[in-house]
Amino acid sequence: MELTRRDLLKGAAALGAAATVPLTAGGPAVAQTTQKKELVTAQAGDISKFDPHFSTSSNDIRVSFNLFDNLTSRHPDGKLHPGLATEWKLENQTTWRFKLRQGVKFHNGDAFTSADAKFSIERTYDPAAKTMVATALATIEKVEAPDPFTLVITTKKPDPLLPARLAFYGGQVVPKKYLESVGNDTFNAKPVGTGPVRFGSWVKDDKAVLEANPDYWGGKIEVDRWIMRPIPETAPRIAALLKGEVDVITQLPPDQGERVAGNATTRVAGALYAGLYVLGVNSKRPPLDNPLVKQALSLAIDREAIVKELWRGRGIVPSQPIAKGDNHFDASLPGLAYNPAEAKERLKKAGYKNEEIFIETTVAYVAQDKAMSEAIAAMWKDVGVNVKVEVIEYSVRAQKNREKSFKGVFWSDPTSTLGDPDGMMWRLLGPGGPQDYWRDAKFDELGNAARFSVDEKFRAGAYKEMTKIFLENLPWLPVIQPYEDYGLQKYVDFTPNPNQQFEVRRFNLKLRRA
Amino acid sequence: MRGFVPFLGHRLFRALIALWLVSTVVFVVMRLSGDPVPLLLPPDAPHSEIMRVRRDLGLDKPLPVQYVIFLSNLARGDFGRSIHFREPAFDVVRGYLAATLELGLTAFFLAALIAVPIGLFSAMRRNTLVDHAAMGLALIGQSAPTFFLGILFILLLSLKADLFPTSGRGDWRNLVLPALTLGAFTMASIARLTRSAVLEVLGADYIRTARAKGVSEMWVVAKHTLKNAAIPIVTITGLQFGTLLGGAVVTETVFSWPGIGRLAVQSIYNRDYAVVQCTVFLAALMFVVINFFVDLIYGVLDPRIRAG
Numbered sequence: 165m166e167l168t169r170r171d172l173l174k175g176a177a178a179l180g181a182a183a184t185v186p187l188t189a190g191g192p193a194v195a196q197t198t199q200k201k202e203l204v205t206a207q208a209g210d211i212s213k214f215d216p217h218f219s220t221s222s223n224d225i226r227v228s229f230n231l232f233d234n235l236t237s238r239h240p241d242g243k244l245h246p247g248l249a250t251e252w253k254l255e256n257q258t259t260w261r262f263k264l265r266q267g268v269k270f271h272n273g274d275a276f277t278s279a280d281a282k283f284s285i286e287r288t289y290d291p292a293a294k295t296m297v298a299t300a301l302a303t304i305e306k307v308e309a310p311d312p313f314t315l316v317i318t319t320k321k322p323d324p325l326l327p328a329r330l331a332f333y334g335g336q337v338v339p340k341k342y343l344e345s346v347g348n349d350t351f352n353a354k355p356v357g358t359g360p361v362r363f364g365s366w367v368k369d370d371k372a373v374l375e376a377n378p379d380y381w382g383g384k385i386e387v388d389r390w391i392m393r394p395i396p397e398t399a400p401r402i403a404a405l406l407k408g409e410v411d412v413i414t415q416l417p418p419d420q421g422e423r424v425a426g427n428a429t430t431r432v433a434g435a436l437y438a439g440l441y442v443l444g445v446n447s448k449r450p451p452l453d454n455p456l457v458k459q460a461l462s463l464a465i466d467r468e469a470i471v472k473e474l475w476r477g478r479g480i481v482p483s484q485p486i487a488k489g490d491n492h493f494d495a496s497l498p499g500l501a502y503n504p505a506e507a508k509e510r511l512k513k514a515g516y517k518n519e520e521i522f523i524e525t526t527v528a529y530v531a532q533d534k535a536m537s538e539a540i541a542a543m544w545k546d547v548g549v550n551v552k553v554e555v556i557e558y559s560v561r562a563q564k565n566r567e568k569s570f571k572g573v574f575w576s577d578p579t580s581t582l583g584d585p586d587g588m589m590w591r592l593l594g595p596g597g598p599q600d601y602w603r604d605a606k607f608d609e610l611g612n613a614a615r616f617s618v619d620e621k622f623r624a625g626a627y628k629e630m631t632k633i634f635l636e637n638l639p640w641l642p643v644i645q646p647y648e649d650y651g652l653q654k655y656v657d658f659t660p661n662p663n664q665q666f667e668v669r670r671f672n673l674k675l676r677r678a
Numbered sequence: 679m680r681g682f683v684p685f686l687g688h689r690l691f692r693a694l695i696a697l698w699l700v701s702t703v704v705f706v707v708m709r710l711s712g713d714p715v716p717l718l719l720p721p722d723a724p725h726s727e728i729m730r731v732r733r734d735l736g737l738d739k740p741l742p743v744q745y746v747i748f749l750s751n752l753a754r755g756d757f758g759r760s761i762h763f764r765e766p767a768f769d770v771v772r773g774y775l776a777a778t779l780e781l782g783l784t785a786f787f788l789a790a791l792i793a794v795p796i797g798l799f800s801a802m803r804r805n806t807l808v809d810h811a812a813m814g815l816a817l818i819g820q821s822a823p824t825f826f827l828g829i830l831f832i833l834l835l836s837l838k839a840d841l842f843p844t845s846g847r848g849d850w851r852n853l854v855l856p857a858l859t860l861g862a863f864t865m866a867s868i869a870r871l872t873r874s875a876v877l878e879v880l881g882a883d884y885i886r887t888a889r890a891k892g893v894s895e896m897w898v899v900a901k902h903t904l905k906n907a908a909i910p911i912v913t914i915t916g917l918q919f920g921t922l923l924g925g926a927v928v929t930e931t932v933f934s935w936p937g938i939g940r941l942a943v944q945s946i947y948n949r950d951y952a953v954v955q956c957t958v959f960l961a962a963l964m965f966v967v968i969n970f971f972v973d974l975i976y977g978v979l980d981p982r983i984r985a986g
Binding site for chain 2: 209212213215218220291294296297298299300333348349352353367368369370371393394395396397399400403404406407409557558559560562563565566596598
């Protein structure tokens with residue numbers, strides 16, 4: 165209440181001030197009074213923490229990647245750009261040298277130096293810090309800061325993806341001096357970074373208010389204030405957009421796109437998701453241990469129909485375990501085939517004896533999961549598979565994921581965290597990875613070699629070969645690479661990021677004035 | 679007020695038992711329901727990392743040991759720390775209480791102030807068009823699911839008629855739609871119950887006597903009818919009040935209202951044990967307190983109860 169009143173007073177004062185200007189200046193500044201000073205966005209869930217090293221959830225990183233800068237930055241174009249590091253180079257197989265940006269200040273006025281960068285990286289895997297991103301930068305052996313604007317990172321083995329790792333979660337740079345003096349809890353409650361917005365206030369499940377950082381090295385953002393609101397239900401979230409109460413909404417379901425696009429003042433913007441929606445397979449459980457059965461299941465899925473009917477065309481049919489847009493994506497491969505006759509043939513060849521195959525689905529863990537499960541179950545029944553759909557709750561899924569105890573196939577939305585198959589296929593399917601249900605000696609050898617090679621030509625060959633092995637064995641049944649859609653007011657110029665980051669920096673978010 | 683102290687002592691003792699039972703059930707059920715750690719870590723976190731975090735949070739200790747720690751902390755008023763927010767659980771819940779009270783009280787008074795007169799009026803004008811219309815509306819209010827009603831209000835009164843904001847907390851305009859949505863069921867229940875309670879009293883001998891004595895109709899209603907019909911109305915109103923404060927989950931979700939119902943449900947999904955325990959404890963406490971006051975009001979309304 166108090167805040168609203170203060171806002172009103174501020175607004176009134178601003179209006180009053182603006183109204184007096186044209187009188188003295190003669191008029192041309194009138195248009196300026198309509199300039200929007202506030203950006204309001206709505207996402208489906210609230211922030212839980214501001215400390216970037218304690219969360220990897222998409223609701224949190226939409227904000228934390230704007231409160232903080234990383235050394236490197238992955239832009240919506242999918243490429244790596246300079247962040248707090250202006251340039252970097254590989255000195256030898258395991259040593260990277262980063263040149264850091266000078267003259268950058270944290271929101272509390274402290275200067276950013278290599279000591280902060282070193283502290284931030286080491287904090288992620290420091291056992292005493294107890295972070296939730298302890299494995300994000302685990303390839304690092306040591307970090308040195310020979311001078312205030314140089315950082316030298318040595319990796320345990322060659323790591324071609326170190327700059328990419330530094331761009332994603334765990335890589336946000338936090339202020340050493342401030343954090344050490346106030347401790348973790350205060351830092352989480354009153355975060356200080358170098359990013360384009362600084363922390364204003366937060367009322368849980370109501371709104372977070374972030375103020376523009378006027379001295380941001382990348383230029384002050386377009387508005388004075390950014391408000392992030394959680395609106396959990398889809399219908400009210402869309403209503404808030406249509407009514408003009410919010411400027412941008414995330415997680416726009418495909419069947420609601422027409423409503424937003426058909427409205428005179430709003431539009432839809434989408435980014436092809438940097439990842440895939442797949443049915444993970446417990447390949448240890450008969451009959452799913454038989455590649456022929458998995459091939460049959462894959463051939464029985466009419467992906468075109470899923471894309472067209474359930475997703476209203478907002479997605480593409482995958483062709484491989486590498487997301488389109490990633491390094492080493494093979495554009496020459498055709499989309500995964502739909503051939504029910506061949507599916508029946510392979511089931512027969514596999515000696516399939518009507519064993520039950522379970523689809524364990526969540527509801528809205530990944531968009532459309534339950535609807536897709538029902539559609540796929542019907543398709544599988546058509547080729548004679550004894551399929552059963554079981555609905556499980558999100559936290560049960562997390563537990564089964566941890567224990568690797570899925571009964572059959574399950575939804576997963578592997579995100580390509582590094583823009584590279586290493587950060588997706590190998591991260592999840594590799595030995596000891598969270599979806600390690602299937603092993604193949606050649607696949608493992610190639611995956612391991614590609615991870616530790618800085619020779620991109622060699623890596624390209626390795627991933628080509630791994631894709632071939634994957635398509636025969638199908639440890640995942642890739643189903644769709646969807647678009648992640650946002651609803652926007654037409655005056656908002658914004659490009660969504662494929663990996664769920666939400667970029668409000670000046671280069672990516674502008675408000676077009678009437 | 680003879681016997682008030684033993685009455686109070688007895689109620690307090692029962693309240694403590696109820697709170698202890700509720701806390702214990704919540705403690706056990708939450709821990710049976712699953713492990714919060716996989717929800718905190720990135721999906722590719724290795725097993726060793728999960729074990730490390732479990733140890734840091736004290737979740738590796740045997741359940742009885744965790745229970746003793748929980749009870750001894752609770753006795754000191756310490757509800758533990760939220761693992762989701764990384765803050766003391768009570769501080770988290772406290773942040774939601776104001777919004778819950780704001781919405782719950784508004785819905786409650788809106789419901790009571792509208793429903794009791796409507797029920798009374800319906801009873802006085804039994805079987806007229808007004809009665810049928812009012813009770814028809816009450817039936818709709820009682821049977822329409824909250825999420826349907828909420829979204830209907832948003833579409834009609836906010837998006838089409840542009841009278842109120844679609845969602846969120848702010849000034850009184852933000853309060854109207856969620857309060858109406860939340861209060862609809864209560865309003866309908868109270869109206870229907872008031873009508874039947876009043877009808878029952880209106881048929882009683884003492885009302886006939888009062889009328890025969892020539893007491894004015896106003897006085898018959900205000901003094902003789904309402905007071906005698908009040909006990910069931912107070913009972914349902916008290917119960918509904920507790921529900922309004924603790925059970926507004928759907929309304930809070932539809933209108934993105936930052937109340938404790940929504941916090942509780944999200945915390946269950948997050949397996950944020952401490953926050954769930956704290957919200958349930960406070961909700962149980964509210965019920966106990968409300969029931970206590972309802973009992974006191976009974977005594978004021980009906981001397982027979984006081985004597986018994």
